[in-house]
Amino acid sequence: AQSVTQPDIHITVSEGASLELRCNYSYGATPYLFWYVQSPGQGLQLLLKYFSGDTLVQGIKGFEAEFKRSQSSFNLRKPSVHWSDAAEYFCAVGPILTGGGNKLTFGTGTQLKVEL
Amino acid sequence: DSGVTQTPKHLITATGQRVTLRCSPRSGDLSVYWYQQSLDQGLQFLIQYYNGEERAKGNILERFSAQQFPDLHSELNLSSLELGDSALYFCASSPSAQETQYFGPGTRLLVL
Numbered sequence: 001a002q003s004v005t006q007p008d009i010h011i012t013v014s015e016g017a018s019l020e021l022r023c024n025y026s027y028g029a030t031p032y033l034f035w036y037v038q039s040p041g042q043g044l045q046l047l048l049k050y051f052s053g054d055t056l057v058q059g060i061k062g063f064e065a066e067f068k069r070s071q072s073s074f075n076l077r078k079p080s081v082h083w084s085d086a087a088e089y090f091c092a093v094g095p096i097l098t099g100g101g102n103k104l105t106f107g108t109g110t111q112l113k114v115e116l
Numbered sequence: 117d118s119g120v121t122q123t124p125k126h127l128i129t130a131t132g133q134r135v136t137l138r139c140s141p142r143s144g145d146l147s148v149y150w151y152q153q154s155l156d157q158g159l160q161f162l163i164q165y166y167n168g169e170e171r172a173k174g175n176i177l178e179r180f181s182a183q184q185f186p187d188l189h190s191e192l193n194l195s196s197l198e199l200g201d202s203a204l205y206f207c208a209s210s211p212s213a214q215e216t217q218y219f220g221p222g223t224r225l226l227v228l
Contacts, residue, residue, distance in 0.1 A: 036219070043118065043206060044219040090159065094217070101172025102214045103149070106159035 002027040002093050006107035013081050014115045021076040021110050023091030032094040033074040034104065035065055039087045047089075050074065061085070086114045119143065120220035122207050128226045134195040137223045141188055141209030147171070148190040149210075149217055150182055154203040165190055166213040197227045 003026045013019055025031055032051050036044040048059025055067040065076045074091060088111050092104040119142035129135055141148050150162040161174035165184035176182075179197075184190045194201060204224050208217035 034216070043221040045118070046216065046218065049216055096214050097172050099171065100213050101164050102210070103161040103164060103172050103174055104217060105161070108158050
């Protein structure tokens with residue numbers, strides 16, 4: 001079965017510093033990979049996705065992620081963090097199921113705190 | 117704003133009761149998904165509907181059921197509620213059965 005691991009439960013960075021959030025997945029084939037962000041009291045907003053092709057994908061709000069098949073990783077990066085980036089970040093894998101269905105399997109999330 | 121709407125935003129009820137959560141997908145989306153987010157289980161997939169038909173099922177309890185109507189909105193019915201059912205319930209939608217999912221703001225359920 002597919003699984004997603006986000007090893008960092010909490011991360012604190014200073015505003016303006018760079019950020020990398022780690023994500024490792026387990027899946028038998030090439031997965032569809034996603035990063036979502038959840039602000040307090042809000043729903044999940046899609047930051048970026050990887051389906052195929054270029055392994056470096058660009059998303060909204062200045063985020064990017066790199067798919068590394070050899071490491072089964074899909075780490076999220078941002079060169080300069082803003083205070084408004086404080087939120088919880090979820091990595092997800094979405095295989096195509098038999099019968100044409102779909103579901104997302106989420107990691108446990110990384111809570112990002114930004115120090116001013 | 118993703119375009120997915122969920123009502124109500126908050127729901128407080130008692131154990132043993134039944135509630136219905138409603139979801140309207142983005143305009144043009146045919147597929148609807150339900151997820152549960154709780155502190156102990158994290159984000160868990162419950163069920164997917166595509167154009168009115170069940171397409172995929174996750175760890176959904178027998179006390180829970182869902183359906184998608186001809187106008188494509190969906191309802192998640194939770195019955196015989198227990199304290200452990202307290203959670204944030206998300207609906208998501210996508211254009212087809214296998215595309216990117218866009219999430220609504222969620223319904224926060226508190227069972228007392």
